[in-house]
Amino acid sequence: MSESQRFGLYYPYLHFPDNWLKVAALYWPRMGRIVPPALSLGDSDIVRTLSDDLNFIENVAPGSAAEELTFTLTQILEAHYAELRNRYSVSSHPFVMSNWCGPSWPQPDKWLMTGAFATNAS
Numbered sequence: 154m155s156e157s158q159r160f161g162l163y164y165p166y167l168h169f170p171d172n173w174l175k176v177a178a179l180y181w182p183r184m185g186r187i188v189p190p191a192l193s194l195g196d197s198d199i200v201r202t203l204s205d206d207l208n209f210i211e212n213v214a215p216g217s218a219a220e221e222l223t224f225t226l227t228q229i230l231e232a233h234y235a236e237l238r239n240r241y242s243v244s245s246h247p248f249v250m251s252n253w254c255g256p257s258w259p260q261p262d263k264w265l266m267t268g269a270f271a272t273n274a275s
Contacts, residue, residue, distance in 0.1 A: 160185050160211060167192070169210075171199045178209055185211040189219075 160183035163169060167186055177184055188194065194212075196204065204210035230237065 159183070162186070167194060168196070169200050171197055174200060174203060178203060178207075183209055183211055185213050187215050188212040190214050 159181070161177060161181040163177075163184055163186045165187075167188055169184075169186070174184065200210065204212075
């Protein structure tokens with residue numbers, strides 16, 4: 154494999170820590186990350202410079218692998234739901250209650266659910 158074909162893969166995260174990326178640039182000719190095509194990244198100035206000016210970062214679309222994995226994973230989860238729930242104490246509540254990724258759900262006073270689309274009521 155030629156030097157131009159080698160690259161590291163930053164996985165499973167999307168956003169590079171600046172200092173980590175600078176050190177990685179000392180060891181790897183390029184660094185890749187898996188990014189869905191429609192996702193807008195809020196990269197830092199350092200990440201944008203390494204990507205745009207130095208062509209160090211390669212954003213790789215997940216492609217058909219994500220679709221195939223989703224289908225297979227869904228089948229496995231459906232087939233083994235009760236066993237997984239008992240073994241890993243997965244709550245029967247269908248929503249993840251976390252403030253890490255955004256507001257907790259459900260919040261009926263702030264959000265209305267209509268089909269697959271959530272809209273802000275305030």
